[in-house]
Amino acid sequence: MSIVSLADRTVVVSAIQQGSGVLIADRLVLSCAHVVKSGSVLIAHPAASDRVRATVAWIDYELDVALLETVEPVRPVPPVRLGVVDTRQAIPGCEITGFPRVQRYGPDRRLEADQYTATVLPAAGQLRGLLVCELDGPPAARPDDEPSALSGLSGGPVFMGDVLLGVARQVPRQRDGHRVECVPLAPVLAAKPFRLVCERTGVGLRQERVHGSFPRDLRYEAEYAQALGVAYRRTKIFGLDELSRHDREWDLDTAYLSLEAQAQDRAAPGQPLPRRIDDLLAGRPRVLLRGDAGAGKTTLLWWLAAHASARTLSDALAPLNGLIPFVVPLRTLRARGVTFPGPAELSTAADLAIDTAPEGWAGRVLDTGRALLLVDGLDEVPPEEREQAHTWLSRLLARYPETRCVVTVRPLAVEPDWLRSEGFAELRLLP
Template sequence: MSGTEVALLRLATTVIGAAAKALLTPRPGAGLVPDPVRPIPRPAKPDRLAKVLAGRMADAFADLPEHERLAALTSVQDTFAAADEPDAGRLFALELDPERLRAELSAPAAGLSARAVNLYEDLLGHCCAHLVEQLTAHPSFAARAAVEQVRAAGRTRELVEDVRDRVGPRPDAADLDFERRYAEFVATANGRVELFGLTLGRSAGGWPLETAYISLSVSGYEVDGGHGPGQPVRASIGIEQALGEWDRLLLRGPAGSGKSTLVQWLALNAARQTFDGELADWNRCVPFVLRLRAFTALDALPAPADFLRAAGVPLHGSAPAGWADRLLQQGRALVLVDGVDEVPDRLRKRTERWLRDLIAAYPRARYVVTTRPSAVPETWLSGSGFEPHSLLAMSQEDVRAFIEHWHRAARSECRFLALCHPFVMESIGELPVCEQVTELELLRQTRYLSLEGLERWTSLRALSLYGVTHLRQLSRMPSLHNLERMHLMYMPNIDLELMAPLTRLRKLFLVAGDQQLDLTPLGGLTSLTALTLHGDEEPFDLAPLAPSEHMTIHLTHNTRVTGAELFPPERIVRLP
């Protein structure tokens, strides 16, 4: 017998011995291998496993030198010899998986070549599979398996009950169906926001909130050792952090600080289940948006069953009986109370009692209440566990971020855009390009804003300007010389020669102010067909424009002109 055959027999004896001690009446095993080595009805003999392993080596490792084969075989035998006895409990813990058993065993001995390691791994895998196969044929296996299944079922039941305790009982089908419909309504109703201080030539439908919204900062407290042990000092924190730390929040901020927009954002994300980070757990919540100004005429503030009706939700008649009550009891309700400052002074005590009663009846729900600082003190509702925070004014960086978000929201839909305030910008180039805007109006407050960068707005076809420097800059922007309509307003010392490059201009609205303008350069704009003049100081001289046969002059009320007799009557139109 060769050395390899001896090593194979020793390995097979070790593996079979680990399982064969208790085998009395062989039965069908788990079917893990197609060639089980146990004879029926007698227990397996080591030489049968040795024969299987020898065939494995002959098929895949015939070219491996014998000394390397012996080293690999010895390493596998040592691994099994060093391992604890693989009893049934251990195998059930491994879910009867030979691969998991193999992973538990030690690594091959040091010094094996790469090919010898491959042989080691191959033999170890086969030995683990045959070992599990042998142990599943033990007479006690079926009974032990039944016990393990019962125990596993018990553990599963305990886990399910634990999850149910934490998330509450499963709502019935009617609740789930209405919750879905209500979430769709809330997402639609709160998905858009008005941007005040902005003029847009479109219906007042607002802009996508998820695009325009920027995260706000609030005042908070941190423990700073520099102010004494454990002494809290006021600090600035993100609104998401504050909301994530407290289930009851009183947010105070002046008009325009973003309180109502924040309420919209919270309702929208709760309805869409799109919270992340610190607020990920809020995706379980169903939002109730309660704007207090809508309740001032009511004899009493609404109970949970009347939340939807009082808030003007058209679906209120379809809500299953007790639906809001169940959400509040389970801690899945997000109660958003907006505008304590909009409640008359005589009704604020009533509002406070209403909130305290809600919290007493439904302590597991989440509450966010907003107000102006002048309406209630910081300690208002502190006895009910509310944490007060003040919304902070936007920093310069926040303002820039707001402008970028606002443009991102607007440029996806708007065609007409009017900038009425330059914010902290020095140049139009600081704004992202609104590709779809075809008409831009720069109002009086922007007359010192540089137009550098506007040449990238190649979709523009109409432009309104207040600053004389704007026209000078425009004349040097060939990409904008395709403008078709322009408004020039109150530009002192304007030189209309600067309009010569605008060879496609069709309509011009000119507000002169208190100066007399020389209209001669406009005669060279052969595409200009409509000129509207406004001015109640110096008269306009129309004589230089008489040769322009296709131009119609529109005059606003009280606008005086000379040379009108040189035009056919139908080409001089007095506007009401």
């Protein structure tokens, strides 16, 4: 999984005054209303030589936040992770980036990005609807008749790891530069105009609840994505005995062909037309996928796991990018004497070549709605244990209802609508 650095997302916003902003997608910038107000807006990035013109797509002066849409992509970044603080406990290890005046350099006072570490204090600004950050190392205090050394930081992003929590708004003078008051994301994400702009520009809004800082998670997720790529980017072609072992292994990037499937909706009249499996999966968060042996069920799950974790899915499946796949190969688990894994065991079910996960990591992934559960081979479970399998899966998804899930099974292994009560749609892979 490619991790986009904070520097790639932080931009200069030039309008009625100079401020900062954050790329929530390649053409959408979140900043402060008092920076923008009205009129011409230009966006600059340190890695680009030209400034990009932008328009105000939405502005809220009460929140002091503005959403800007650029005429062309600023940087090739995926949609940012959006976090809503859901705790009253302090969250250390957060970062604020931007372009404050104190960081200008040279005789022509060129802008350069600055970076501050901070602790988010969720209870401090609760009554005023603010996100308050205590800087670990505040800048020197300025005389009362001079602007704050941090002016120009307005609109700069507040990140916990790679999760955006809000944008900086102002530095109250009475705190001697120790605190930064920020706009939290909760009211922004609740604003209908903001959501409409994101929908129109094709940016999926997937927010997650933030309960605390777990700095090891981010690095582990990058390692986990690499391990998934190693495990699932190659497939073996069976039945071609005249080929060598090397020639029977093909790279999924070149060997994978999109499969066709039919929706199995008994309430709909007539036989549904075959469609690409990519399109059918896109609008169905939970799918029971039936198919004969050799139809490509397992290969499809491998392909989804490798590409979702690497953020390389496109078109209809792009919303899966950045999800954390948990592959559960039931036949392999049974051979190892394991039945149905609990949340803490999901990351080890596929037996990846990777170190032990940080304690509680899989549960945090599930709790934030970022899991893609891929259960392969339900027919490998003996018939007398399939009710137990149903109970395992239904309880897991009831505990973590935002989890996307694909389950594969042979056509007649379970009765029709076996998982309908859990919100599963049924698809049938064509031969």
